[in-house]
Amino acid sequence: MSTWTTLAVLDWTTKRFQDAQVSAARLEAQVLLAHALSCKRIELYTNFDRPMSEAELASYRGLIRRRLAGEPLAYLVGEHEFWSLPFWITPHVLVPRPDTETLIEVVLARGGAVTTKPGQGRVLDLCTGSGAIAVSLLHELPELTGVATDLSPEAVAVAVRNAERNGVSARLEVRQGDLWAPVAGEQFDLVVSNPPYVASEVIPTLSAEVRAEPRMALDGGPDGLAFYRRIIAEASGHLRSGGLLALEHGFDQADAVAAALRAAGLADVETVADLGKNPRVTLGRWQP
Ligand code: GLN
Numbered sequence: 001m002s003t004w005t006t007l008a009v010l011d012w013t014t015k016r017f018q019d020a021q022v023s024a025a026r027l028e029a030q031v032l033l034a035h036a037l038s039c040k041r042i043e044l045y046t047n048f049d050r051p052m053s054e055a056e057l058a059s060y061r062g063l064i065r066r067r068l069a070g071e072p073l074a075y076l077v078g079e080h081e082f083w084s085l086p087f088w089i090t091p092h093v094l095v096p097r098p099d100t101e102t103l104i105e106v107v108l109a110r111g112g113a114v115t116t117k118p119g120q121g122r123v124l125d126l127c128t129g130s131g132a133i134a135v136s137l138l139h140e141l142p143e144l145t146g147v148a149t150d151l152s153p154e155a156v157a158v159a160v161r162n163a164e165r166n167g168v169s170a171r172l173e174v175r176q177g178d179l180w181a182p183v184a185g186e187q188f189d190l191v192v193s194n195p196p197y198v199a200s201e202v203i204p205t206l207s208a209e210v211r212a213e214p215r216m217a218l219d220g221g222p223d224g225l226a227f228y229r230r231i232i233a234e235a236s237g238h239l240r241s242g243g244l245l246a247l248e249h250g251f252d253q254a255d256a257v258a259a260a261l262r263a264a265g266l267a268d269v270e271t272v273a274d275l276g277k278n279p280r281v282t283l284g285r286w287q288p
Contacts, residue, residue: 004057007048009033013064020068028073035077036060070208083136087162092154094217096132100194102274103248104136106281107192110244122146124186124238126179126193126231129217131159131172133192138168144190145171149182152216179227180234187240194248195227196220225256232260239286246283254279 004012010029017025034041036059037052052060063076074080074089081087082096083104089095121144125134128148138144148163150156156176163169175182197220203211210218220226228247235245245266249257254271261269266284274280 003051005049005051006033006037006044009052009057009060010044016064016068022067028067031073031077032063032067033060036063071212072209075212080130082130082132083139085136085139085166087130087132087135088158088165089130090154090158091212092152092214093129093158094194094213096130099274099276099278099280100133100248102272102280103133103192103194103246104140106272106283107137107190107244107246108140121190122188123190123192124183124188125149126191127151127195127217127227128159128174129155129194131162131174133194134159134172134174135162135166135168137190137192138163138171139166146173146188147183147186148172148174149177149179150174151176151178152214155214155217179230180238183238187238187243189240189243191231191235191239191243191245192247193227193231195231197224197227197248197250197253199224220250224250224253225260228253228257228260232257232264232266236265236286236288241286241288243286244283245286246281248281249279251278251280254282257282258284 010033013029014026017028022028030041030044034044036056066076072095074095075091078089079086080089080095083101087096123137123144123146125148128134128150131148134146134148138146148159153176156174159174163172196218198218200219200222203218239245247257258269258271261284267287269284271279271282
């Protein structure tokens with residue numbers, strides 16, 4: 001019987017993942033094997049001829065089986081990188097996407113404009129999920145404090161742990177509740193959100209990976225725009241004068257979101273594309 005070394009296992013899994021159309025086959029194989037062996041990815045290569053024990057192989061096989069059945073990699077290993085920061089991830093939250101980094105870039109590119117009073121900028125992240133957006137923004141902008149809200153108590157717990165993990169928990173309050181409800185009467189310099197935006201009837205057509213994510217993090221109602229309407233309807237009451245509202249949306253929703261922002265009286269409305277050249281973030285300023 002031939003021995004399964006680290007390298008042999010990696011090669012075998014990469015091939016298996018490629019056959020199953022897993023997009024980043026070798027990378028995913030490395031991440032899962034490093035997880036099964038409780039080591040860093042680089043250590044797989046410094047110990048490439050290390051034989052795997054039966055127990056290690058058994059736990060690794062279980063992970064491969066679940067991945068091939070469509071479970072997202074982030075749920076199997078319990079964490080995922082976003083904006084080069086580490087985030088705890090559970091099946092109660094959406095796995096943060098590279099697309100969402102566009103939202104961070106857009107806000108940072110507007111720099112000081114985020115803060116209407118120097119040193120006192122307050123940010124609100126609605127539908128925060130893992131907390132990826134709020135935590136990354138506070139990590140980048142040390143003068144900001146903020147609030148992140150989510151309807152899911154489980155998501156709130158994950159966001160709290162991610163604020164701690166990334167050293168921003170003293171500046172971020174995570175509150176459970178429906179959209180604006182947890183911030184009644186409060187105003188912010190910057191409001192951001194990546195709300196659920198998939199039209200309900202499209203959800204069954206999505207990949208197994210996306211369908212493994214919480215439906216409440218995806219389902220944007222019959223036309224996918226339900227949350228934008230509710231967010232935009234109350235935005236002016238929660239934005240300080242000069243404050244910014246920046247919303248991530250689906251590739252075909254920019255016109256609808258921009259029109260709703262203008263109709264609500266926001267100024268300087270513009271849309272920014274993501275790396276895949278899809279219109280991804282639309283923002284406007286409250287300038288009464
Ligand atoms: N980006 C997700 C997708 O791939 C949707 C996320 C959301 O609804 N905010 O479908």
